[in-house]
Amino acid sequence: MLGPGARRRAARPVVDPLEPTAFAEAAALLARAFRDNPLNVAVIGAGASARRRERCNAVVMRNLLRVAAGSGVLLGVRYAGVLAGGLVAAPPYGFPFPAPGVGAQLRALLVQGLRVAARWREAFERLQRRRPIEAHAYLGLLGVEPSLQRRGVGAAALEAWLARVDADGLPAYLETDREENLRFYGRVGFGIVGEIEVLGARVWCMRRPPAMAVSVAAALR
Numbered sequence: 001m002l003g004p005g006a007r008r009r010a011a012r013p014v015v016d017p018l019e020p021t022a023f024a025e026a027a028a029l030l031a032r033a034f035r036d037n038p039l040n041v042a043v044i045g046a047g048a049s050a051r052r053r054e055r056c057n058a059v060v061m062r063n064l065l066r067v068a069a070g071s072g073v074l075l076g077v078r079y080a081g082v083l084a085g086g087l088v089a090a091p092p093y094g095f096p097f098p099a100p101g102v103g104a105q106l107r108a109l110l111v112q113g114l115r116v117a118a119r120w121r122e123a124f125e126r127l128q129r130r131r132p133i134e135a136h137a138y139l140g141l142l143g144v145e146p147s148l149q150r151r152g153v154g155a156a157a158l159e160a161w162l163a164r165v166d167a168d169g170l171p172a173y174l175e176t177d178r179e180e181n182l183r184f185y186g187r188v189g190f191g192i193v194g195e196i197e198v199l200g201a202r203v204w205c206m207r208r209p210p211a212m213a214v215s216v217a218a219a220l221r
């Protein structure tokens with residue numbers, strides 16, 4: 001009989017739509033996934049504890065999942081029976097998602113405080129100004145439970161989303177604040193189209209051409 005370690009090694013990520021019943025669990029895992037990212041630390045403050053960054057993130061993630069549910073693509077990845085990853089993406093001209101209700105905004109403000117909320121807005125607006133005007137699918141968030149990274153969970157979510165993007169013949173766009181993610185996204189066809197500094201954190205903007213353009217280029221080689 002397989003022990004838990006062997007079962008985990010043998011596990012395969014399973015991607016499904018993320019249902020509202022899993023939003024609380026997904027928000028908590030996304031909060032942990034992004035807790036140590038440079039932009040997260042820059043916005044919430046280098047002096048803030050990891051626990052505080054997680055709490056601030058969780059309330060924002062929960063609001064984001066709720067508003068994204070209307071028009072966005074929300075995917076959850078299960079690995080060895082647990083929710084291990086989440087992806088949130090928007091269709092062309094679908095981002096930013098609508099603002100959360102007043103109650104949800106107030107709750108976020110109470111948890112984060114005015115300074116952090118203002119810095120999130122500043123970071124968000126800075127990134128928003130750099131986004132392309134061409135119609136594109138936008139990857140808003142992709143996060144994997146820290147203890148379950150490097151097992152193919154993120155790649156499984158990305159692949160499932162890109163299959164839809166390719167079926168629609170769309171270019172895709174994202175930003176990332178971790179240099180090690182450049183290779184991860186580069187493998188599936190994203191290239192760097194810009195590099196900016198946001199509140200002291202380095203952020204790379206990446207674009208993936210539509211599938212049609214990729215296959216034509218390959219055919220001409």
Ligand SMILES: CC(C)(COP(=O)(O)OP(=O)(O)OC[C@H]1O[C@@H](n2cnc3c(N)ncnc32)[C@H](O)[C@@H]1OP(=O)(O)O)[C@@H](O)C(=O)NCCC(=O)NCCS
Pocket residue numbers: 033034037141142143144145148149150151152153154155156174175176177178180181183184185187
């Ligand atoms: C970026 C992120 C989503 C990637 O998710 P992940 O599940 O760790 O990714 P994968 O396991 O699919 O792939 C990551 C790497 O592990 C490798 N890998 C995959 N399965 C593996 C395995 N079983 N053993 C060892 N390595 C493995 C992949 O080849 C990949 O290598 P690469 O970085 O050279 O491309 C995740 O690290 C994360 O949540 N980071 C923090 C939040 C973040 O930065 N999100 C992205 C914002 S744009």
